[in-house]
Amino acid sequence: MALPNSVATLIAALNKLPGVGPRSAERIALHLVQCEAAAVKQLAETILDAREKIRSCEICGALTEQSPCPICADARRDPALVCVVEHAVDVLSIEKSGAFRGRFHVLGGKISPLDGVEPEDLRIAELEKRLAREPVREIILALSTDVEGDATSYYLAKRLARNGLTISRIAHGLPAGSGLEFADELTLSRALEGRRELH
């Protein structure tokens, strides 16, 4: 006997989620079809609700329910300090470390010609507009430590260079070739403290 169709379809769908292998997709699917119908309905609604409410902040690009996001709207956050990250989820990683009291800017990726990602596909022009409008004194680049992250950092250091603006990069405390999402709080915190100015 094969699995009932609707369960096989559910397993395939769950298997596409990050970190969910075929075995754990099966466990979750079998759990769900045997759950209280009301609990399953609520899970589905929670998923839809989150997806519907979450948008990008019009200033920094972070995930938020209101735009501007709570960080951009918080007058106590240092407007002189902007941390540039690749993805919206990276903001959450850095916030968890508690080591940063400035603001953010989400690029939306890193320059990667092989994948067809050019500078104009990233939110760099938006960052330049912020530099003209906001009293930014330091930009901290917190991109991946892989080749594209390095290249993007140097590209940004060159393109954003102007009088009175320091451009630094968080220390290579991150394991090489890895992204921000896998780093623990302590590593991120140390990487922020040890940032070095780019020349």
Next chain:
Amino acid sequence: MALPNSVATLIAALNKLPGVGPRSAERIALHLVQCEAAAVKQLAETILDAREKIRSCEICGALTEQSPCPICADARRDPALVCVVEHAVDVLSIEKSGAFRGRFHVLGGKISPLDGVEPEDLRIAELEKRLAREPVREIILALSTDVEGDATSYYLAKRLARNGLTISRIAHGLPAGSGLEFADELTLSRALEGRRELH
């Protein structure tokens, strides 16, 4: 900054799924809120659809979209052989091993007075009705190998004993203290072959 409320709620909900820890719940949640809205909607619908379509087979209690299930309805399956399992998902584990061509009966658990599970909470009376109606010659008990599984097996061997009926138990090829859901196909296949009659 804390996570947006709707995302925190989603992480908490995902964290309740089997095998999904806080870290992987967060990864899945952040993935979902950044997915195409249409893809997320489809996932939610797939979950609801599976839960809605899946029911228990009126004969054996297995998970199925039609009742009686394909196994009970299949005239090629040996009606003389009934394999008794604790949970509906155990049927799928045994079917995957390909080592069994008889039919099933799902108990719905095992006797466990400490958890308030008494024999009358299980589908034992239904099994007795099947014995009166169907030409069953052997019952194979495929319960967990823990204390409650042992106790339930001996209880069933005593209660179901009648002339012309063999009651056996699958071999203890399963690791002690573990349930069917964690066993691989080969282990299950060998456990079925090595079953011994209970006296």
